Amino acid sequence: MARNGGVAWMRTTEKIDGYDLSTSDTEEVHVLAVDDSLVDRKVIERLLRISSCKVTAVDSGRRALQYLGLDEEIQKKETNGFDGLKVDLIITDYCMPGMTGYELLKKVKESSAFREIPVVIMSSENVIARIDRCLEKGAEDFIVKPVKLSDVKRIIDYTTTELREGEQRGARARRRGINKRKQREGDDDLSSSPPSTLSSSTSSSPSSSIQSATAPLSPSTLDSPTRRLKMTSSE
Amino acid sequence: MLGSGADRLRADVNRLLAFLFHQGILDEQFLQLQQLQDESSPNFVSQVVNIYFQESEKLLRNLRSLLMERKLSDYKNIGIHINQLMGSSSSIGAKRVRNVCVAFRAASDQNNRTGCLRVLEVLEHDYCFLKNKLHELFQIEQQRILAGGVGYPMQN
Numbered sequence: 001m002a003r004n005g006g007v008a009w010m011r012t013t014e015k016i017d018g019y020d021l022s023t024s025d026t027e028e029v030h031v032l033a034v035d036d037s038l039v040d041r042k043v044i045e046r047l048l049r050i051s052s053c054k055v056t057a058v059d060s061g062r063r064a065l066q067y068l069g070l071d072e073e074i075q076k077k078e079t080n081g082f083d084g085l086k087v088d089l090i091i092t093d094y095c096m097p098g099m100t101g102y103e104l105l106k107k108v109k110e111s112s113a114f115r116e117i118p119v120v121i122m123s124s125e126n127v128i129a130r131i132d133r134c135l136e137k138g139a140e141d142f143i144v145k146p147v148k149l150s151d152v153k154r155i156i157d158y159t160t161t162e163l164r165e166g167e168q169r170g171a172r173a174r175r176r177g178i179n180k181r182k183q184r185e186g187d188d189d190l191s192s193s194p195p196s197t198l199s200s201s202t203s204s205s206p207s208s209s210i211q212s213a214t215a216p217l218s219p220s221t222l223d224s225p226t227r228r229l230k231m232t233s234s235e
Numbered sequence: 236m237l238g239s240g241a242d243r244l245r246a247d248v249n250r251l252l253a254f255l256f257h258q259g260i261l262d263e264q265f266l267q268l269q270q271l272q273d274e275s276s277p278n279f280v281s282q283v284v285n286i287y288f289q290e291s292e293k294l295l296r297n298l299r300s301l302l303m304e305r306k307l308s309d310y311k312n313i314g315i316h317i318n319q320l321m322g323s324s325s326s327i328g329a330k331r332v333r334n335v336c337v338a339f340r341a342a343s344d345q346n347n348r349t350g351c352l353r354v355l356e357v358l359e360h361d362y363c364f365l366k367n368k369l370h371e372l373f374q375i376e377q378q379r380i381l382a383g384g385v386g387y388p389m390q391n
Contacts, residue, residue: 039290039323042283046271095318124322146264146326149271 029160030054030085034064034092034104035122040145044091044122047152054085061099061107064092070111087117089159091143094123094130102134109138118162120155122147241384247375255368258331265328281373287327288366294320295359302351313343313351331361 031053035041041057048055058064065071068087090108092101099107101121109115118140123130131142140159143151255261272279294316301313321336335358342350 037290037319037323037326039283039287040326042286043268043271043326046276046279046283049276050271050273095322097315124318124325145322146267146328148264148267 028052028054029088029156029163030056031089031091032064032067032087033057034059034061034090034096034101036060036093036096040093040122040147044147044152047147047149048091048156050149051152051156053089053156056087061092061096061101061104064090064104065099065107068108068114070107070114087114088163089140089155090117090119091155092119092121094121094125094134102137105134105137105139118159240382241379244375244379244382245384248372248379251368251372251375255372259334260329260331260365260368262328262330264326268327281376284327284369284373287323287329290323291320291332291362295355295362298355299359302348302355307348310343310346314340317343329365332358332365335361 029052031048033041033044033048033055035044035057036059038059041059045055045057056067058067062071090104092104094101101123105119105121108117108119115138119138120141120143121134121139122143122145124145126144134142141155143155252261268280268283298313298316298320301307301309301316317336317340321333321340324330324333324336335354339351339354339358342354
């Protein structure tokens, strides 16, 4: 009886925390790829798999929303519940019949549950107005087709960096929280010291400091036209 | 010797590829596909290309019947078909077919039926040429593997 009680308790905490625990254990990025062209789906699937990602490929924005559990017409079974794994990144074609990639982007960014998922748009048309529209709606990046391995690697690189940094930030915040508690309990000799003048000798211009904070300093991240746009426009 | 047969066939593959690149039939995206072929996906290129063939032939048939309609007005639909063919051609590195699609789209945007029919003929011809050459490429590749060559990577 005690054991049963124990197991039941375990199961409850697993339900609350278990979902998060199990997905943070997996190193692989899970990408939801959306493209109405079968040829392009096969190619993007392969590009992603070779970049060590888990891939779910669907042929329309509608199916992407269904997979995420955002389709209004299909009731979600449970709050945590969609049949698949947690999605870390969405890569979608722009020009699709029915729902365009832009409309999918909007729906994702307007949802409280999924707006944090980075969305990358692919398009065969290199139109500045289109790129701007997508970035304004919160797209992470914009790839001009045909998609190459270097494009995919670049995106996966900064997605995993941001995911890791997010976890590290969370872990650091948690550590800070624990340390704060310890300080209050014990002698507080770590009293607030006068703010030290930070040696800002290296980074003079704002753009370079943004660069060091966000993206890993590899030439490939600077190759993205949208990254360059983002960095210069944030000055 | 088993080895030299495979080597000779590999040289044949490379020669055919060089020809196709030089003639502007294929571009570097085809090389990208080859780089994605390995022991975990040893037939990747031919798989994708065969899908491309199936889809393209459907599109070309539809385009021809659309253009043959007595009262042709649905240029928008024609444009959609062309865009699909253009996109998938670009994705596999079929440079020449893709470029003909660009010309096709220009004629379609102008609602120019005669122009469209003329370009469609060129497109059908160039597509046939591409298909024949790629079949040839895959055949030599098959022979090379049977002669003891390693199936991947496809290039030196």
